[in-house]
Amino acid sequence: MIARRLLAVGVLLITATFVGTMVWLRVPRVTSRATPRVAAAPSPAATAPPGRKIKARLFYVGDDGLRLTNVERDIAYGEGATEQAREIIAAQIAPVIEPLVSAVPHGTALRAVFLTQGGEAYVDLSRDVVSAHPGGTLNELLTVYTIVNALTVNLPAVTSVQLLVDGKEVDTLSGHVDLRQPLTKNLSWVQ
Amino acid sequence: MNARAIPQLSAAVTVALLLGLAAVLSSQAPPSASLTLLSKDGRRAIPISIVADQEFVALDDLTGPFQITVHEEALGAVTVSYKGKTIVLTPDQALASVSGRLVSLPAPPSRSGRRWLVPLEFISRALALIYDVRLDLRKPSHLLVVGDVRVPRITVRYDPLGNAARLTIDATPRAGSTVTQDGDHLTIKFDADALDALNPPLPPQAPQGILQAVRIVDATTMAVDLGPRFAGFRTTSMPVDATQRLVIDLVAQAPIETAPSSPAQPAQPTPAPPAPPAPEPPPTFGQPTSAIHTIAIDAGHGGDDEGVKSGDGAKEKDLTLAVARRAKAVVETRLGLRVLLTRDDDRNVPLDERTAIANNNKADLFISLHANGSMRSTTTGASIFCAAFDKDAAQAAAAGGAERLPTFGGGSRDIELVPWDLAQTRHLDRSERFAELLEQQLHDRVPLSSRVIDRAPLRVLESANMPAVLIELGYLTNAEQAKLLASDTFQVTAVQALYEAIVRFRDAYAAGGTP
Numbered sequence: 155m156i157a158r159r160l161l162a163v164g165v166l167l168i169t170a171t172f173v174g175t176m177v178w179l180r181v182p183r184v185t186s187r188a189t190p191r192v193a194a195a196p197s198p199a200a201t202a203p204p205g206r207k208i209k210a211r212l213f214y215v216g217d218d219g220l221r222l223t224n225v226e227r228d229i230a231y232g233e234g235a236t237e238q239a240r241e242i243i244a245a246q247i248a249p250v251i252e253p254l255v256s257a258v259p260h261g262t263a264l265r266a267v268f269l270t271q272g273g274e275a276y277v278d279l280s281r282d283v284v285s286a287h288p289g290g291t292l293n294e295l296l297t298v299y300t301i302v303n304a305l306t307v308n309l310p311a312v313t314s315v316q317l318l319v320d321g322k323e324v325d326t327l328s329g330h331v332d333l334r335q336p337l338t339k340n341l342s343w344v345q
Numbered sequence: 346m347n348a349r350a351i352p353q354l355s356a357a358v359t360v361a362l363l364l365g366l367a368a369v370l371s372s373q374a375p376p377s378a379s380l381t382l383l384s385k386d387g388r389r390a391i392p393i394s395i396v397a398d399q400e401f402v403a404l405d406d407l408t409g410p411f412q413i414t415v416h417e418e419a420l421g422a423v424t425v426s427y428k429g430k431t432i433v434l435t436p437d438q439a440l441a442s443v444s445g446r447l448v449s450l451p452a453p454p455s456r457s458g459r460r461w462l463v464p465l466e467f468i469s470r471a472l473a474l475i476y477d478v479r480l481d482l483r484k485p486s487h488l489l490v491v492g493d494v495r496v497p498r499i500t501v502r503y504d505p506l507g508n509a510a511r512l513t514i515d516a517t518p519r520a521g522s523t524v525t526q527d528g529d530h531l532t533i534k535f536d537a538d539a540l541d542a543l544n545p546p547l548p549p550q551a552p553q554g555i556l557q558a559v560r561i562v563d564a565t566t567m568a569v570d571l572g573p574r575f576a577g578f579r580t581t582s583m584p585v586d587a588t589q590r591l592v593i594d595l596v597a598q599a600p601i602e603t604a605p606s607s608p609a610q611p612a613q614p615t616p617a618p619p620a621p622p623a624p625e626p627p628p629t630f631g632q633p634t635s636a637i638h639t640i641a642i643d644a645g646h647g648g649d650d651e652g653v654k655s656g657d658g659a660k661e662k663d664l665t666l667a668v669a670r671r672a673k674a675v676v677e678t679r680l681g682l683r684v685l686l687t688r689d690d691d692r693n694v695p696l697d698e699r700t701a702i703a704n705n706n707k708a709d710l711f712i713s714l715h716a717n718g719s720m721r722s723t724t725t726g727a728s729i730f731c732a733a734f735d736k737d738a739a740q741a742a743a744a745g746g747a748e749r750l751p752t753f754g755g756g757s758r759d760i761e762l763v764p765w766d767l768a769q770t771r772h773l774d775r776s777e778r779f780a781e782l783l784e785q786q787l788h789d790r791v792p793l794s795s796r797v798i799d800r801a802p803l804r805v806l807e808s809a810n811m812p813a814v815l816i817e818l819g820y821l822t823n824a825e826q827a828k829l830l831a832s833d834t835f836q837v838t839a840v841q842a843l844y845e846a847i848v849r850f851r852d853a854y855a856a857g858g859t860p
Binding site: 215217219257289291295296325326328330331332335338 | 654696717803804
């Protein structure tokens with residue numbers, strides 16, 4: 155009798171272990187399917203050799219407030235165009251101190267960057283770029299072309315840029331600039 | 346009193362009288378102009394006196410033409426009577442009691458010797474109420490129209506357009522006219538009893554131009570003195586509300602080319618006038634259209650979309666609505682055009698809906714009003730935006746495409762198809778032309794940005810199927826500008842500039858649409 159009970163417990167333990175192992179193996183696959191876009195832009199720590207830098211032109215609001223001005227900066231090297239685009243945007247939206255003024259609202263975070271074979275870049279920003287935006291046609295133009303020019307000026311492979319917010323297409327940031335299509339480089343907004 | 350004292354006394358009295366007279370004259374300026382009465386019986390001039398910067402007429406001078414009687418009461422009041430009705434005036438009070446009803450006057454009656462002077466407005470505000478014939482006081486032109494006399498107000502505008510020029514003459518109320526050429530001048534004869542016009546109606550122009558001057562010839566006739574470049578003219582007359590608009594398009598001779606003279610040679614009289622400066626192209630536009638009937642004015646933002654906010658809490662959505670309402674009132678009242686507001690209250694209207702309102706109502710012009718914001722608090726000035734499109738989009742729209750669709754009653758017709766988002770591509774030239782006209786009108790009236798006209802991919806303009814601009818009135822993020830934008834003075838001035846630009850655009854639009 156005791157032997158039978160021990161056998162039953164053993165079978166149960168083996169079954170439970172097998173089922174648990176199968177569930178454990180399954181869950182990560184489901185999770186990775188739910189966020190394919192995030193996986194498309196791996197974090198810089200995973201690929202960029204530490205300490206290696208490149209020079210890039212970043213854009214900030216000029217003294218007159220009417221145009222952008224460009225500043226050359228050392229930024230982290232990224233392996234491949236997508237990773238480099240990510241590094242450029244991360245550096246571009248990072249907080250700055252006076253006298254530099256960023257046209258990208260404070261608190262805006264980069265969620266992901268994607269590049270297509272056709273040279274279109276999709277820059278996915280957090281909702282702060284909308285909710286913290288101060289409004290005004292000029293402000294909005296400078297915000298948009300800060301991102302667009304940062305990629306098209308520094309990466310020849312990128313010919314146009316479309317901004318996404320929280321992973322979705324948006325009409326505008328604050329009611330003015332049409333963001334439904336990728337925008338090409340526009341240096342008329344740069345001094 | 347001895348004999349020597351008498352001449353001294355008489356001299357003192359004479360001096361006193363002269364001083365007293367001088368005092369009266371200094372306080373009472375001599376008549377500087379006259380009020381012209383126009384009636385079926387003809388013209389009559391009544392002297393105007395200026396007292397403390399106000400224009401007055403003497404009641405005595407009104408008794409004859411208007412058959413009124415003036416009686417001074419014991420307590421100092423003055424009673425003016427006409428066919429049993431009375432007006433009572435009280436010294437030192439800027440009021441008149443007209444058959445028991447009080448009306449205000451800009452100044453109290455003033456005594457001048459034995460005469461009582463009353464402000465000009467006494468005629469329109471008091472006398473007109475008891476007089477049995479209509480009295481129409483036109484103070485700026487010092488005219489008083491009595492009864493049913495046709496005296497249109499005449500305004501003249503001259504727009505040189507390089508090798509052409511346009512003379513626009515408005516007559517309000519409507520009065521017909523005929524234009525004939527008599528040698529070196531055009532004669533414009535109005536179907537009226539008299540004209541209410543400045544003299545000259547237009548400042549003299551450059552002697553070598555198409556037109557030299559416009560002058561009044563007689564009570565109902567004006568003359569246009571033509572310049573040496575004049576070659577021909579064409580007239581158009583059209584009613585615009587209560588106004589009859591006469592448009593005279595003047596065409597210039599082609600410039601005569603002369604061999605450049607060497608500076609070493611002595612100056613020789615040249616047979617031809619010097620060539621004018623490079624002419625600017627006349628404002629003709631690509632899409633023939635007969636006239637502007639409807640304008641859509643879009644008050645930017647609204648509802649939970651407040652737009653830019655100033656440091657003291659002023660909101661862009663409120664400013665744009667206030668200016669839009671003012672603009673609607675001015676354009677509708679003065680031009681008689683239909684004005685649609687994309688919103689007339691504080692609500693959020695989607696961008697596509699704003700353009701759809703304009704498109705569905707076949708508006709001829711779309712004006713979106715906004716206030717700007719900058720990360721720099723010192724940024725200042727108004728600017729104007731036209732739409733911008735990527736090359737590919739513009740080419741796609743230009744290539745267009747027609748689809749053959751069946752029609753009612755059989756048959757089919759080609760319908761031109763333009764994507765909604767690219768509708769503006771067909772109107773960019775005229776949008777930019779309107780922006781230029783608007784810049785000219787805003788110039789010197791409101792602070793302008795260092796770069797006034799810009800092009801950008803603005804969502805609200807791209808789908809507009811008519812000329813369309815977005816106006817940034819100024820920066821709410823600049824504390825000084827925020828105060829300015831909120832002021833009545835600024836808003837009235839900006840709307841006036843907008844109105845003037847619309848008038849010029851409408852005229853140029855009509856010229857472009859004339860076959």
